[in-house]
Amino acid sequence: MNIYLFLCLLGSFWWNVVSDRIPCGKSFVPCQPDALSANIQPRVYGVQNTQVKRSQIPEPLIRVAAHEARLEVEKVFNESGIKPLDYRHPAIVSIREYNWLHPIEQHMKDNSLSAYVSTLISRKLKQLGLKEADLLNGLSKTGLEESALGEICPRPATQTCLATSYRSFSGQCNNVQNPLWGTSLEPMQRLAIPAYADGIMSPREAKSGNSLPNARKLSLELFSNPFERHSSVTEMAAYWFHFVATDIGEVVPNQCLLKGLSVSLPCCLSGFSHPDCDQIDIPASDSFYKRVGVSCLPHSRTLPAPREDCQLGHREQANKVSSFIDASPIYGSSKETAQALRAHGSGRLQTSSYFGLYDLLPTDLNSGHYCQSDDPKKKCFASGSTDVNLLPGISAIHTLWLRQHNHLVDKLKEVNRHWSDEKLYEEARRIVIAQIQHITYTEMLPVIIGHENMKAFDVITAESDFESGYDVQIDATALNEFVTLASTLAFSWIANEAKRPFSEQFNNPNRLYEHFGLERVLQELFSDRAEKHGLKISEEFRGKFLKSKISGVGLDLIAMTLKQERDHGLPSYVSMRRHCGLSKLYTFNDLREIVSESYVADKMSNLYETVEDIDLLVGVMAEKPTKGSFVGPTLACIIGNQFYKTRRGDRFWYENFFAPSAFTAEQLAQIRRTSLARVICDLTDISEIQPHTFMTQDAYENVAIPCDSTVFPPMEMSAWIDPEAPLQLPITSETIQKVVQLAEKNRQEQRKRESQNIRRNQRSFQKGDPLFAYSSMMRAKKEAKEIAQVSEILLESTRILFRGETLPDGEEIPALDITSLQNILPNIDVSTFVANYTAFLSEDGQATADECLPKMLPCDHTSRYRTYSGWCNNLKFPHYGNAFTPLRHLTPPVYDD
Structure with missing residues (x-):
């Protein structure tokens, strides 16, 4: 009894240690109902299809x-x-x-x-x-x-959504049940009818x-010209809001x-x-x-x-871009754009240089049609989005994250010299996306919508360990209301520049070509105060x-x-207020209580027939900010709902724990060290900066400190060390493909000989013959034979490689010892060379492979029941023990050949 009790306690202790890293939530153990959380749950809906x-x-x-x-x-x-x-x-x-x-x-x-x-x-x-x-x-x-x-x-081409480590550029297959949710060129969602x-x-x-x-x-x-700056918010908030908004929608x-x-x-x-x-x-x-x-x-x-x-x-x-925060302004929203921006062979992104300036964005060779630079040598830049040259501040943020990608590639290569170009690129991209997500939710959103709205819309990130709030039923597709207004709102928060009018900076890259130009632009962003939210924007944008x-x-x-x-x-503005559950407006007099300046209500009454006609942009810009927030309640409702969807509907969100796309606990802890101040320090010649770049410097909590201070330490890349370097096969994938084709031909000839031998030598079974009964009982289904045929082709391919045969086109295959082959071959992906088998686990044989062996699905950790195929029994390695996977050997096999 004592031993039994000890084992129970030991098991309970182990479960607590593991589960403590993962809180309750939609994708793990369901949380207990909470009246408070139910009241603040954001209302995210569009037009509902009533099932009648x-x-x-x-x-x-x-x-x-x-x-x-x-x-x-x-x-x-x-x-x-x-x-x-x-x-x-x-x-x-x-x-x-x-x-x-x-x-x-x-x-x-x-x-x-x-x-x-x-x-x-x-x-x-x-x-x-x-x-x-x-x-x-x-x-x-x-x-x-x-x-x-x-x-x-x-x-759309039928595509099996695999459990991959990296997200696609278009956003496709982020949601495995609805692969087109959040994908580029798909329709946007709506918050209201x-x-x-x-x-x-x-x-x-x-x-x-x-x-x-x-x-x-x-x-x-x-609309008036900017006339009053905010006491504590910097222009970095406006530029970062624009950067993230263009990442979510265009x-x-x-x-x-x-x-x-x-x-x-x-x-x-x-x-x-x-x-x-x-x-x-x-x-x-x-x-x-x-x-x-x-x-x-x-x-x-x-x-x-x-x-x-x-x-x-x-x-x-x-929506021209993917709806996720996936750094699409840096990498693009299509594979073609991403490939064009890469410096192939090193994992890095392309850069350009100019008379002693290095690590600038690559130049757009076709920019002569729109670039406003007076010097033809100072071409406009190319990036993942076309607004990269719109203003120097936008170009500076793009340059910063281009450099961060390449900086991460260099650091990853130091600890993993065996990593390939593709591995370095994708891992650096994955970290960049995580850092942008982290900065957006921990630094920008608290400033824009305030802490109370952060709680109300469930957009507060975890301080440690993993998150379990991902919900496969939430569509992360961008909200039309957010995408339509966001960029204009961001520009309204930028104060007038008397020295350099905006109209002289549009599509003009000259400032980035100056020595310390990037540093000066960034210094302005985190030092200059933003314009207060209101019904105003520089006349440089209005004409x-x-x-x-x-x-x-x-x-x-x-x-x-x-x-x-x-x-x-x-x-209209009034309709959106109503949708957000705010007080109703019936007359222009009602408007006086909620706008920043009461005379604005009089102006509106002279222009609009009724208060119900006020445009959404006009209303949310005129609305008085709520306490602790940079914006008013209606705009906070739109922004809060958007960022709730963006976080909870993203399977690759940096805090999630799904294999194989999740970071390790150690890596996640390092990503949480990220701050925009730290990134700026790492990648520029700026020597000191305030820790919170979205807020102005003060003498207390946000005083400027040296970049080498331990207040914001850099990430430790040791968390990304890959302990074992895989052996490399000294032949190309094209050669592998030819080997598989030869193996398939060999197997066809072998099966033909086997059929002839059976017809010639096999006597007919007589009824009652025990061999007849045995063969009937053990007879494989047609589909099982198809799986076996794939295995036979792969086995024959292995024999060809081991024997070092000469291929039909005369190519010589280098001889390899069996130990090396056994270590190398299992890591080679030949799925594009060998046809997939059909599913046969259902009674009628009509089920799809997805239904029978749902390898593409992230594990549903809330399910009480095991899957039929065994998939997801092991949360970290979902394929362990899955049906129709090879048996494992306790010791190395000792086949005669």
């Missing part, structure tokens, strides 16, 4: 509507006769720069075709009296697939049905593709008509634009994206955005954002 029975829409009606819609859309898609905007337009330079800032590619246009058709079908059916709920739930899937829409609906004028696709109008106030007029009459306006180049739709051209034209009309009283003869600024609607299976419904906008040096005019970012939010069908 509805009458089926007749398929002939669907086919007719689809046919008509496709003809209309294809007519619009024919851009052969479109002429570019007149080069004499005073803002032509700015318009071209904006196109380069948000370029469009052919595959994006092709992807949007079905979205245009599906929304047009939806509008046609709605005009016949159907509701949107009918379009979502009353349609036959077969009817859509067999219509003109089904012919052009993109069919869309407010399209026609319920489907027309830009939002006033509650009365009239047009909303002119966007340029609102920009002129409501939208692209519809454009023409003429000879492969993005060209703005000539929406201001007399006689030109296009359903996506949404030009900005200039009021007659606008002296700034009228003096140069501008009465209209071209502006087009955002490119839409199709829903999964091209379902009908309201228009949704495409001089991307300014032409010739005409002296540019674009109006505020007017463009107002147009964009109406185009996206974003709800």
Whole structure:
């Protein structure tokens, strides 16, 4: 009994030691219900598909509507006769720069075709009296697939989501149950129900049905120049917010593709008509634009994206980048972009140099079209996102993280000299992403939304060990409300610079080419105070955005954002407040209590018909910040919901504990040492800095300290030491592929000989023969034979390598001893050379491999029951003991050969 009690206590102690590192949560042991936590749980929803029975829409009606819609859309898609905007337009330079800032590619246009058709079908059916709920739930899937829409609906390639160590560039397969959630070029989500004028696709109008106030007029009459800086928040908060916002989302306006180049739709051209034209009309009283003869600024609607299976419904906008915080501004959101930025062979990213300056961003050889540098040798830079040159502060942050990637590669190579180019690149990328996530949630968010909102929206990170809050049911797809407003909000928090107007810095890299230029720019970001949140933004963004040096005019970012939010069908400010559970507003007098300046309410009442019409951007910028927060409650609601989704819906989140993508406990502890101040110290010649760079220096908790201080120590890379260097096979993967092909040929010939021998020598079994009974009992299924055939091919490949045979093309294979082969061969991935087997574990043999052997799924640690295949029995090594994996030997095998 004493021994039994001892064993129980020992087992209990072991479990406590392990589980103490992983708190309760969605992906581990469920937490006990807590009334307080239930009340503060963020409300994340869009339009819900109610599961109710509805009458089926007749398929002939669907086919007719689809046919008509496709003809209309294809007519619009024919851009052969479109002429570019007149080069004499005073803002032509700015318009071209904006196109380069948000370029469009052919595959994006092709992807949007079905979205245009599906929304047009939806509008046609709605005009016949159907509701949107009918379009979502009353349609036959077969009817859509067999219509003109089904012919052009993109069919994503079936992809098995494997349990990989590294995330994809596009975001695909982050969620293994819904591989397209958060993927680039997929539709964004919404926090609130869309407010399209026609319920489907027309830009939002006033509650009365009239047009909303002119966007340029609102920009002129409501927005003022910055006039009051914040007492304790630095401009680093604004620039970092912009950096992270562009990592989460980017939208692209519809454009023409003429000879492969993005060209703005000539929406201001007399006689030109296009359903996506949404030009900005200039009021007659606008002296700034009228003096140069501008009465209209071209502006087009955002490119839409199709829903999964091209379902009908309201228009949704495409997110050009992945929705996760995955450092896409540095690496890109596609494999092609990432490859173009790499310095292949070393794990590093490409850099450039200029007269004694090193480790600058690589240059964009095609930047002559938009770069505003006076010196042709000082080219604009290339990075993972196209806004890298927009302002020197943005370029500086990109440069910082390019250097951090290469710095990490060098440090990883010091402790793991055997690591390959790919391994070094991916591990450094993984650490960079983790550090950006950590800085965003521990340094930026507390400043922007405050500690109380951090708690309310569950975005406080753990201080030690792992997190278990990942929820496979949470869609991390970017919120439309956040993406549409974020960049403009960030620019509104930057104070005016009298010495260097913004209009002289747009797409001008000159400051980064100065000696200590990077250091001076960064010093300004963490030293200069940010502008207080309010209904204000520099006039450099309201008429001089991307300014032409010739005409002296540019674009109006505020007017463009107002147009964009109406185009996206974003709800009004009052509707969003209501959605966030805040106090309701009925009159403009109610508005006086919640805006920073009461006179703003009077201005709004003169411009808008009712308080219900106020644009979301206008309302959230005018709103008074809450105590302890940089922004007001409505904006905190949008930001809080976005960052809740971003964290809880990311399978690769740095605090998660899922194998094989998780950091070790030791590595995670080192990542938590990260601070933006430490990164700046490591990578620049700045010698001292305050520990919290998003807050101004003070004489107490945030005094500037030397970079060699132990207050913020650097990461210890010993946590990444790989204890054993794998042996390398002295042949290429191409040779391996040829060996496998030869092995397959050898096995086919061997099976042919075996069949002939059996037919010639095997006597027929007689009924009652014990061999007949035995063979029937042990007969393998067809699928089992297929698995065995794969094994035979791999075994024959091993024999060929061991014997050192000459391949059919004459290539000599070096002789290798069996001990080396046994150590090397199991680490070679030949999955692309050998066909996968089919699943056969289900009764009818129709189950998929995913259902029978769900290797792609992260382990569900909340399940009480074991899986049928044995997958995830071991949390750290989920494949241990899995069905249809090889048996293990207790001692090395002693086969005769």
